[in-house]
Structures are given as structure tokens and as C-alpha cells.
Amino acid sequence: MAELVFFSGTMDCGKSTLALQMNHNHTVAGRAGLMFTQQDRAGEAVLSSRLGLLGDALEVTPDLDFWDVVVARRMSGGRVDFVICDEAQFYAPDQVDQLARLVDEMAVDVFAFGITADFRTRLFPGSQRLIELADRVQVLQVEALCWCGARATHNARTEDGVMVVEGAQVVVGDTNVGSGEIGYEVLCRRHHMRRMTRHAAQAAAMSPDVLPLDLDICPVPPLRAAPSQPTSQPTSQAG
Ligand SMILES: Nc1ncnc2c1ncn2[C@@H]1O[C@H](COP(=O)(O)OP(=O)(O)O)[C@@H](O)[C@H]1O
Numbered sequence: 001m002a003e004l005v006f007f008s009g010t011m012d013c014g015k016s017t018l019a020l021q022m023n024h025n026h027t028v029a030g031r032a033g034l035m036f037t038q039q040d041r042a043g044e045a046v047l048s049s050r051l052g053l054l055g056d057a058l059e060v061t062p063d064l065d066f067w068d069v070v071v072a073r074r075m076s077g078g079r080v081d082f083v084i085c086d087e088a089q090f091y092a093p094d095q096v097d098q099l100a101r102l103v104d105e106m107a108v109d110v111f112a113f114g115i116t117a118d119f120r121t122r123l124f125p126g127s128q129r130l131i132e133l134a135d136r137v138q139v140l141q142v143e144a145l146c147w148c149g150a151r152a153t154h155n156a157r158t159e160d161g162v163m164v165v166e167g168a169q170v171v172v173g174d175t176n177v178g179s180g181e182i183g184y185e186v187l188c189r190r191h192h193m194r195r196m197t198r199h200a201a202q203a204a205a206m207s208p209d210v211l212p213l214d215l216d217i218c219p220v221p222p223l224r225a226a227p228s229q230p231t232s233q234p235t236s237q238a239g
């Protein structure tokens, strides 16, 4: 029986890597699939992982209709047994409904990958609809970690390492960015609520004006200079 599965997690937890792996495994098993993404950091119509893997994908524009794409493919003699949908948090709720219809009426497996919530901890509309409709919501096995070592469950948006809590819901970007840039950092809930990024915790630990931290609750992050240059090829930076 075909399924709609939502693989969900924070940024940087391996979703795009798993998307490419699943595409590979299903393809070598003789199944025919399509990969979709939207606003991948590596550019248009490409699905990229921070591990350096890349794959061609169809770009999901606001007017793309998944049902029409699959019907057109089948009408022209092609097969579509499964679809991979990366950055699914950006999809419109109607597009998620189209994906569910593909599962139910055309027996197409849909594997969707995306972050659940934005930098303010609010669900993205696409993710909300996926949670509402998915047969299964699967949390990824590899845990992204907060600077304190706890499992990261939330995404923070940062500027110069300082967490910001206002702004547009969608700003394409990456973790591990240089100073001055808008970036993201994954945090545990405790540190997200306290707006305590790695940078903020280091600054607080060094300031003579603040009370000593409770080290059990709030360990001081190790000082680690942000790399001034990318440490690997540009393709491995994106995901
Ligand atoms: N240099 C590296 N060596 C080993 N694993 C890495 C390296 N860089 C990134 N990763 C792994 O890749 C994951 C990010 O993969 P990616 O698929 O791009 O994430 P997502 O799509 O969830 O944002 C990291 O959580 C980490 O496990």
C-alpha cells in the first residue's frame, strides 16, 4: 500500500541526505521516481546534502500541481512509482493535498522531507498540512545537537550569532555562516526559549556583570572560532 511519509526534524539533521539515499535505493530496486525540491541552497532544481551529494530535481513553484505532473508523465508513457519531496516545509498546503491524492488514487509513494517549525517555533504551513495528512511522521535517527550537547529540537535564526525573533518566515540560509550574515543554529528547547545561542552563552560566561551560570543546567560552550573559509567544496555546504 502506498504511503505519505513526512521525515521531519531540525535543520542539519540529515533530511536531504536521506532523501537522496531513498531515491537511490528505490531506483536501484527498479522503481521509477521523481525528485522535487524548493529553494535549495545549492540553487534551482537541485537537491543537495551537506555531505556533498547532489541530485537533479524538479523545482516546486507556487503554481506547480503535483497531480498534473504525475498524470502528464504517465500519459507520455513514463512510470512514477514514488516521489521524493525535499524542503517540503515551503510547499503550499494545497500542494500537500495533491501529494496525498497521488498516494490514495494513483498508489504513488510520497516521501516528504522538511523542517517542522520556523525560527519562532511556529509550524510552516506545508509542514502543518503534512502532519495533518501523513500516514507517518518520522523523526530522523541522527540527532542534531544543541551546543550544550542536548538533542536539538528547534531552529534559531541568528545575526552575528545573536538570535533574532522577528522577520519573514522564509529566509533561505545555512548553519555555520560567517559574521554579519543571517544564519541558523539548532538549539534544544531550553536554550531556544532563553535565546541562548553558542555565541550568547560564551559572551555571558565571559562577562563580569552576569551572575555565574548554573553549570548543570547551562554549561558553557567551548570556545570555537567560526571557520573563516568554507571547510569543503561549495556543494557540501548546502542541503
Ligand atoms: N564533514 C562531515 N562529516 C560527517 N558528517 C557530516 C559532515 N558534514 C555534515 N555531516 C552530516 O550531515 C548532516 C546534514 O545533512 P543534510 O542532509 O544536509 O541535512 P538537512 O537536509 O537535514 O539540513 C549533519 O547532521 C551531519 O550528520
Ligand SMILES: Cc1cn([C@H]2C[C@H](O)[C@@H](COP(=O)(O)O)O2)c(=O)[nH]c1=O
Residues within 6 Å of the ligand: 010, 011, 012, 015, 016, 039, 041, 114, 115, 117, 118, 119, 120, 155, 156, 157, 169, 170, 171, 172, 173, 174, 184, 239
Ligand atoms: C528555521 C528556518 C529555516 N528556513 C530555511 C533555511 C534553509 O534554507 C531551509 C532549511 O533547510 P535544511 O536543508 O533543513 O537545512 O529553511 C527559513 O526559511 N525559515 C526558518 O524559520
